[in-house]
Amino acid sequence: MTHEPPSTQHLTALASPDELIDWRLALCYETAHTTGILDELPASAADIADARDLDPDAVRAILFVLAGWHYVTVDERGVFSPGPRRPKPHERAALAQHGVWIRRWAALVPRRVYDRQATAPDTPPATDPATGLALLESAGHPFVNPVVDTCLNTRRPATGDRGGPRVLDLGGGHGAYAREFARRGCTTTMQDLPGVIELARADGRCTAAGVELVAADARTDLAPGPFDLVLCGNLTNLLPLGQVRDLLSRLRDVLAPDGQVAIASWLRDHGPVGAAFGVQMLVATTAGDAHGESDYRRVCGDAGYTDIRFVDVGQPPLTLVLARPARTT
Ligand SMILES: C[S@@+](CC[C@H](N)C(=O)[O-])C[C@H]1O[C@@H](n2cnc3c(N)ncnc32)[C@H](O)[C@@H]1O
Numbered sequence: 001m002t003h004e005p006p007s008t009q010h011l012t013a014l015a016s017p018d019e020l021i022d023w024r025l026a027l028c029y030e031t032a033h034t035t036g037i038l039d040e041l042p043a044s045a046a047d048i049a050d051a052r053d054l055d056p057d058a059v060r061a062i063l064f065v066l067a068g069w070h071y072v073t074v075d076e077r078g079v080f081s082p083g084p085r086r087p088k089p090h091e092r093a094a095l096a097q098h099g100v101w102i103r104r105w106a107a108l109v110p111r112r113v114y115d116r117q118a119t120a121p122d123t124p125p126a127t128d129p130a131t132g133l134a135l136l137e138s139a140g141h142p143f144v145n146p147v148v149d150t151c152l153n154t155r156r157p158a159t160g161d162r163g164g165p166r167v168l169d170l171g172g173g174h175g176a177y178a179r180e181f182a183r184r185g186c187t188t189t190m191q192d193l194p195g196v197i198e199l200a201r202a203d204g205r206c207t208a209a210g211v212e213l214v215a216a217d218a219r220t221d222l223a224p225g226p227f228d229l230v231l232c233g234n235l236t237n238l239l240p241l242g243q244v245r246d247l248l249s250r251l252r253d254v255l256a257p258d259g260q261v262a263i264a265s266w267l268r269d270h271g272p273v274g275a276a277f278g279v280q281m282l283v284a285t286t287a288g289d290a291h292g293e294s295d296y297r298r299v300c301g302d303a304g305y306t307d308i309r310f311v312d313v314g315q316p317p318l319t320l321v322l323a324r325p326a327r328t329t
Contacts (some may be wrong), residue, residue: 001172007138007139007140007141007142008090008091008094008095008138008139009136009139009140009142009316011087011091011094011095011098011139011228012094012098012101012135012139013097013101013102013211013276013280014104014139014266014273014276014277014280014316015273015316015317016272016273016315017272017273020146021095021098022069023102024065025065025066025068025071025217026071026095026098026102027099027102027103028062028065028066028099029066029071029087029095029096029098029099029101030095030097030098030100030102031062031091031099032062032063032066033056033093033095033096033099034096034288035052036051036052036132037052037054037059037062038092039102041050041072041080041081041082042079042080042081042082043079043080043265044078044079044080045057045059045060045063045075045078045080046078046106047198048063048080050154059084059216060078061113064321065225066080066083066107066328067080067083069085070083070084070085070086071083071085071087073085074085092148093131093134093135093326094135094138094139097127097135097261099216100124100127100277101280102285103122103123103124104283104284105125105279105283107120107122107123108120108123108126108282108283109279109282109283115216116282116286116287117286125289129196129199130199133164133173133196133199134174134176136173136174136234137173137174137176141176142314143264143313143314143318144160144176144177144180145180146313146314147177147231147233147262147264147313147318147320148177148180148181148184150188150262150311150320150322150324151167151229151231151260151262151320152165152229152310153180153226154260154309154322155229155258155259155260156258156260156324164184164185164186164187165186165187165228165229165254166186166187166188166189166225166226166227166228166229166230167181167186167187167188167189167227167228167229167230167232168188168189168190168191168222168223168225168227168229168230168231168233168254169189169190169211169233170191170192170218170222170223170230170233170251171191171192171218171230171232171233171234171235171238172190172191172192172200172231172233173192173233173234174200174204175200175203175206175209175211177231177233178190178209178211179205179206179209179211181211181231182209182210183209184210186229188209188210188211188212189200189211189212189214189223190206190211190212190213190214191213191214191215191216191218191222191223191226192214192215193215193216193217194215194216194242197213197214197215198215200213202205202215212293218235218247219239219243219246219247222241222250222251222253223254224254225253225254225255225256225259226254226255226256226259227254227255227256227259228255228256228258228259228260229259229260229261230251230254230255230259230260230261230262231261231264232247232261232262232263232264233264234264234265234266235263235265236263236265236291237266237277237279237281237288237289237290238264238285238288239287239288240287240289241289241291241295241299243287244291244296244299245299245303246303248299248300248303248304248305248323249302249303249304251303252303252304252305252325255325257325257327258324259324259325260322260323260324261299261300261305261321261323261325262320262321263296263320263321263324264317264318264319264320264321265277265290265291265318265319265321266288266290266316266319266320267290267292267293267296267310268291268292269292269293269312269318270293270312270317270319271317272316273316273317274290274316274317274319277288277290278290293310295307296310296321300321300323302327304326304328305323305324305325305326306323306324306325306326307322307323307324308322308323309321309322309323310322
């Protein structure tokens with residue numbers, strides 16, 4: 001049995017409001033992480049500045065913020081050391097990434113409010129895909145079981161169901177959902193863009209779990225079905241609504257007649273984190289959005305789905321939009 005580290009969701013920019021890290025701490029932590037200040041501890045601000053070619057007053061100011069939150073301690077000689085409340089190793093990248101999001105919001109929101117495509121010279125560069133997916137997996141693992149439970153408990157069992165339900169995890173990324181479906185006896189396929197599938201193959205966990213990997217762009221190609229369930233986890237928010245409708249429409253071709261589509265995403269009208277996710281998509285993408293309930297109801301209907309339901313799972317609530325292909329007469 002594998003022991004996953006506890007979720008890092010509370011350290012991210014998508015934490016519940018009552019858990020959200022203070023922005024001053026997040027920004028100082030990100031700077032200390034990125035510049036290597038944290039790697040020099042224990043040391044004085046002057047020695048750290050020397051070693052990393054930084055300004056000693058700035059280093060001291062940043063470290064005193066971390067000391068204020070007990071992430072570091074400082075002794076009477078001015079030597080800073082790791083403190084009792086410092087993030088654990090697996091939490092460090094998540095908290096630093098939170099600081100990056102604050103910088104992205106600050107750089108891009110004032111520009112994108114005028115122009116959706118606007119860029120800013122001081123925007124931190126995008127995280128590489130492997131790191132981004134690892135962060136998403138570590139934040140999101142408390143959602144995996146409730147999402148998989150809800151998907152399986154709400155589907156109509158197909159007659160026979162030999163070999164378990166056939167599941168497509170579309171845009172599966174890190175593969176945590178696909179592996180959990182496979183672990184529950186589903187015949188599972190994960191489709192993602194070629195670069196991500198290459199990472200999944202190198203990682204080896206999906207293959208070891210028996211998940212079939214398919215490299216294809218979902219906007220043009222879908223793994224051949226039929227599938228009893230297609231999960232789109234945090235994928236439709238990357239697309240404008242017209243493309244979500246087209247995707248749903250094409251998914252009907254690979255869904256079994258009694259199949260179900262499940263969209264897992266943060267919805268702008270499902271609480272403050274869902275609302276914040278809309279701005280996250282504004283700065284992270286040039287066309288994505290935290291589409292709301294009425295948007296999903298409309299595009300599912302337009303794409304030929306019926307029995308459209310919304311189920312919130314976990315905290316903060318991640319929403320599952322569930323729908324079945326309407327029967328054609
Ligand atoms: C935010 S991640 C979600 C990962 C996982 N499903 C989850 O919910 O945590 C979005 C995933 O969708 C994939 N993706 C984005 N556009 C895609 C496309 N056009 N076709 C296939 N996959 C796509 C990305 O590569 C990424 O792995």
